Amino acid sequence: MSAPLGPDRLADAAAAALSGGADGLLATIFHTWGGLTRFADSQVHQNTWQEDVETRVVAVVDDRRVGCANTHSLGHDAVGRAAADAVAIARAAPPDPDFPGLAPPATPAEKDAYDEATAAAPPSERTAAVARVLAVLPPGIGAAGFVETGGTEVLLASTTGLRVYARSTSASMSVLASAEDSSGFAEVAERRLSDLDPEALAGRAARKAELGRDPRPIEAGEYTVVLEPAATATLIQFLAFLGFGAKAYLEGRSFLSGRLGDTVCSDLVTITDDALAADALGLPFDFEGTPARRVPIIERGVARDVVWDRTTAAKAGRSSTGHALPPPNPEGPLPLNIRMEPGDTPVEQLIASTARGLLVTRFHYSNVVSEKETVLTGMTRDGTFAIEDGRLAHGVRNLRYTQNALAALGAVEAVGDRTEISTELFFGGSRAPALKIARFNFSSATTY
Amino acid sequence: MIDASVRTLVERALEVARSAGATYVDARSLAEESESINVQDSQVKGIERGVSAGIGVRVIADGAWGFAGTARPEPASVERAARFAVEIARSSRPLRRAPVRFAGETPAVASWASPVQEDPFEVPLDAKISLLVSAADRMREVGGISIAEASIDLWRRRSFLATSEGARIEQTIVQSGAGIRAVAVGEREVQQRSYPASFRGNFACRGYEHIRAMDLAGNAARTAEEAVALLAAPECPSGETTLLLDPPQLALQIHESIGHPIELDRVLGMEAAYAGTSFLAPADRGRLRYGSEAVNVTADATIPGALGSFGYDDEGVPARRVEVISEGIFRRFISSRETAPEIGEEGSNGTMRADTWGHIPLIRMTNINLEPGDSSLERMIAETDDGILMSTNQSWSIDDHRVNFQFGCEIAWEIKRGKRGRMLRNPNYSGRTTEFWSSCDAVAGPDEWGVWGTPNCGKGQPGQTARVAHGTSPARFRGVRVGVRG
Numbered sequence: 001m002s003a004p005l006g007p008d009r010l011a012d013a014a015a016a017a018l019s020g021g022a023d024g025l026l027a028t029i030f031h032t033w034g035g036l037t038r039f040a041d042s043q044v045h046q047n048t049w050q051e052d053v054e055t056r057v058v059a060v061v062d063d064r065r066v067g068c069a070n071t072h073s074l075g076h077d078a079v080g081r082a083a084a085d086a087v088a089i090a091r092a093a094p095p096d097p098d099f100p101g102l103a104p105p106a107t108p109a110e111k112d113a114y115d116e117a118t119a120a121a122p123p124s125e126r127t128a129a130v131a132r133v134l135a136v137l138p139p140g141i142g143a144a145g146f147v148e149t150g151g152t153e154v155l156l157a158s159t160t161g162l163r164v165y166a167r168s169t170s171a172s173m174s175v176l177a178s179a180e181d182s183s184g185f186a187e188v189a190e191r192r193l194s195d196l197d198p199e200a201l202a203g204r205a206a207r208k209a210e211l212g213r214d215p216r217p218i219e220a221g222e223y224t225v226v227l228e229p230a231a232t233a234t235l236i237q238f239l240a241f242l243g244f245g246a247k248a249y250l251e252g253r254s255f256l257s258g259r260l261g262d263t264v265c266s267d268l269v270t271i272t273d274d275a276l277a278a279d280a281l282g283l284p285f286d287f288e289g290t291p292a293r294r295v296p297i298i299e300r301g302v303a304r305d306v307v308w309d310r311t312t313a314a315k316a317g318r319s320s321t322g323h324a325l326p327p328p329n330p331e332g333p334l335p336l337n338i339r340m341e342p343g344d345t346p347v348e349q350l351i352a353s354t355a356r357g358l359l360v361t362r363f364h365y366s367n368v369v370s371e372k373e374t375v376l377t378g379m380t381r382d383g384t385f386a387i388e389d390g391r392l393a394h395g396v397r398n399l400r401y402t403q404n405a406l407a408a409l410g411a412v413e414a415v416g417d418r419t420e421i422s423t424e425l426f427f428g429g430s431r432a433p434a435l436k437i438a439r440f441n442f443s444s445a446t447t448y
Numbered sequence: 449m450i451d452a453s454v455r456t457l458v459e460r461a462l463e464v465a466r467s468a469g470a471t472y473v474d475a476r477s478l479a480e481e482s483e484s485i486n487v488q489d490s491q492v493k494g495i496e497r498g499v500s501a502g503i504g505v506r507v508i509a510d511g512a513w514g515f516a517g518t519a520r521p522e523p524a525s526v527e528r529a530a531r532f533a534v535e536i537a538r539s540s541r542p543l544r545r546a547p548v549r550f551a552g553e554t555p556a557v558a559s560w561a562s563p564v565q566e567d568p569f570e571v572p573l574d575a576k577i578s579l580l581v582s583a584a585d586r587m588r589e590v591g592g593i594s595i596a597e598a599s600i601d602l603w604r605r606r607s608f609l610a611t612s613e614g615a616r617i618e619q620t621i622v623q624s625g626a627g628i629r630a631v632a633v634g635e636r637e638v639q640q641r642s643y644p645a646s647f648r649g650n651f652a653c654r655g656y657e658h659i660r661a662m663d664l665a666g667n668a669a670r671t672a673e674e675a676v677a678l679l680a681a682p683e684c685p686s687g688e689t690t691l692l693l694d695p696p697q698l699a700l701q702i703h704e705s706i707g708h709p710i711e712l713d714r715v716l717g718m719e720a721a722y723a724g725t726s727f728l729a730p731a732d733r734g735r736l737r738y739g740s741e742a743v744n745v746t747a748d749a750t751i752p753g754a755l756g757s758f759g760y761d762d763e764g765v766p767a768r769r770v771e772v773i774s775e776g777i778f779r780r781f782i783s784s785r786e787t788a789p790e791i792g793e794e795g796s797n798g799t800m801r802a803d804t805w806g807h808i809p810l811i812r813m814t815n816i817n818l819e820p821g822d823s824s825l826e827r828m829i830a831e832t833d834d835g836i837l838m839s840t841n842q843s844w845s846i847d848d849h850r851v852n853f854q855f856g857c858e859i860a861w862e863i864k865r866g867k868r869g870r871m872l873r874n875p876n877y878s879g880r881t882t883e884f885w886s887s888c889d890a891v892a893g894p895d896e897w898g899v900w901g902t903p904n905c906g907k908g909q910p911g912q913t914a915r916v917a918h919g920t921s922p923a924r925f926r927g928v929r930v931g932v933r934g
Binding site: 035038039040041043044045046047050051052053054066070072073078082085089092094097098123124130131144145148174176178185251252327328329330365366367368370376377378379381398400403404407441444447448 | 848
């Protein structure tokens with residue numbers, strides 16, 4: 001139902017903010033819209049749409065006093081009030097000696113991330129995608145999941161002359177296929193609705209549910225594992241959260257603090273953050289207006305760098321890599337477009353080369369046990385299988401893992417040849433391949 | 449009072465949706481003001497104020513749900529949203545096996561406000577900054593502290609719900625919270641202590657009086673000293689032992705292993721693909737032993753000042769107190785007007801809430817409480833020959849059926865021969881829900897009972913964040929696995 005307002009309309013709203021009385025002002029304008037259709041028990045049960053606009057204003061007075069205010073409006077009056085609020089807050093705030101100043105004008109890379117048909121997709125196209133899922137389910141298999149389509153446009157403008165704009169669309173979908181005592185899961189995120197393949201997704205999830213019927217109990221302990229991309233993504237997203245940002249690095253909280261240049265895991269592992277990659281979903285600039293750069297974080301097992309914003313970069317005497325989050329941001333910079341590079345081994349071969357082990361489709365509700373040691377815990381779900389003599393033998397009941405994530409990357413024996421975007425419950429998406437890991441610790445079992 | 453122009457827009461949304469063919473409509477305006485102040489190492493690292501306002505229109509048309517929300521307050525946008533909600537509902541109908549069943553509710557015409565003694569938005573900014581900086585300064589005076597953080601978060605929600613059944617409900621809810629955190633960074637470990645609770649502190653539906661009562665500065669030195677001491681403390685041992693939990697940790701234990709499993713939408717599979725389902729089934733009501741006889745749990749949205757309290761939910765159902773577990777036996781789910789009839793119950797018990805104007809209401813915890821027992825922390829320790837007392841949540845994880853859990857805490861103390869002993873670092877424990885609650889042999893009494901606000905409960909797609917709470921006093925559990933290592 002909606003469409004972009006365009007850079008000029010967003011700039012018009014920004015202008016109402018930039019006229020406020022301050023030494024410096026930065027306005028960030030978001031316009032987002034989209035629909036999300038959820039299904040469960042093989043029928044649509046929630047079907048929603050929303051359109052939002054938000055103006056965020058950063059005001060700077062006396063060089064280093066900073067205030068922020070936001071309003072969900074593009075109206076000149078509301079935006080002007082937000083700017084006045086930001087200025088009033090800045091005047092009341094003590095100076096922040098670490099404030100690096102507003103970013104200078106920049107020209108980010110062009111990124112074609114917008115598809116008009118996806119931006120304007122009517123609800124009938126989302127329900128049609130659900131219908132295609134339901135149509136191919138085998139007897140005895142039910143489905144749940146969602147189909148989402150939407151668009152975003154973002155403009156940053158400041159009194160330094162900065163003006164950057166980007167627009168993008170997204171189409172994503174998940175399918176949880178359920179049998180009486182088993183389940184399977186598959187998900188996908190693309191730029192275009194037309195790139196979704198509901199039948200393929202449903203087929204993949206349903207095959208896991210069928211193969212996993214009558215899951216057998218299994219003892220907790222250490223196993224060789226094949227992690228599918230969604231499970232790999234959980235590990236690298238937590239590592240990114242814990243240690244790939246410059247604030248944690250400078251504060252000594254990161255497991256990479258003092259270790260750049262060291263070998264930290266297997267030489268089969270290369271992790272970068274790259275918003276500019278054609279298959280990444282991120283913006284070509286950050287929320288300070290700095291163009292996003294590709295950052296090699298771990299290259300063939302060697303720690304290379306973390307991601308930086310203007311504040312952390314100024315402290316360390318280097319330049320921002322374009323990874324600032326929206327202000328005010330006490331967390332510091334974080335990588336939002338993490339990707340682990342693929343290897344050259346098909347997932348079938350990862351399984352075939354495993355005499356005894358487990359295949360994990362995805363993890364659930366993972367969390368940190370020990371921050372600097374990168375110990376995580378979480379559950380398996382939606383397709384955990386015993387591998388025996390190089391083949392998937394049968395489903396097993398779900399297990400809790402408690403594992404040092406960095407040590408797991410140190411025990412990687414082979415890397416899958418394809419990557420997929422996967423989401424983690426507490427984070428956004430990241431692109432990762434399947435992994436074969438020699439040793440992975442499961443600390444307890446459950447009854448299903 | 450809700451602005452007359454907003455009322456007019458909400459009423460117009462009802463009219464447009466009905467004339468487009470909706471058989472049921474609720475239109476809800478919400479304007480939420482917010483303020484957040486962050487201090488790190490005695491420097492202000494971010495102050496933000498904001499307002500998010502919009503209107504959401506939820507309809508049943510052709511027996512299916514549709515919803516559209518807009519932040520654009522022009523009549524044309526609201527009318528478009530109302531018509532679009534009906535179009536969305538109609539697009540859903542071919543993929544429903546049966547029309548939505550919706551329990552009746554007497555339409556209320558009412559207004560409600562949470563109790564506020566001191567409007568936190570009227571407290572001068574410099575006073576709030578000063579309170580946080582003084583707490584951070586006192587933490588930094590403790591040698592070995594690497595990071596000292598302090599924060600305040602405030603919200604004021606003004607809503608107006610109008611339904612095609614005739615309900616007209618205005619509510620104003622003020623929510624306040626604050627907390628401090630001291631971090632000590634060692635060679636191989638990072639240790640932290642928080643006060644009064646982790647993840648930005650404790651929260652309530654109260655005004656600035658809630659923050660003043662915390663005495664952040666008065667608790668700063670002890671908080672920092674414990675963080676530093678943890679770096680040198682012995683590791684929590686591994687094995688099975690008697691576990692005592694303090695209220696800030698027990699609040700999250702209740703949240704994850706009782707609050708979520710009793711959500712009826714989860715039980716019916718509506719959240720299966722994302723956050724998961726529940727081990728509970730409708731037939732478990734009145735039969736399943738959830739815990740020991742010491743375990744009595746209520747869902748109570750009427751506790752004055754508790755973060756999960758309100759006057760009416762977002763379906764117009766009045767707030768109420770519900771018995772969830774009585775003497776260990778499971779009794780009731782928390783429900784909605786759609787889900788209650790699915791299990792043969794007459795009506796909703798009033799737990800549907802949406803976090804913003806742009807999201808549909810979902811079944812959300814209210815204040816899910818472990819009712820007080822007749823023991824005390826002092827007595828429970830004195831009665832324990834060998835055990836561990838754990839405090840303050842640090843991490844949480846539970847499976848998608850809400851059975852197998854593992855929690856990490858910030859700090860623990862060993863208990864030997866009835867006395868609290870040395871401090872232990874990196875404490876954690878794991879278990880299975882009904883086994884764990886069945887191992888509860890003592891709950892402290894009303895003197896040690898308090899309500900702990902959890903401002904960050906995630907659920908649904910698109911993701912929503914609810915502010916909920918848990919009343920509890922300290923409790924004791926026998927034979928719990930502790931010290932799980934990777």
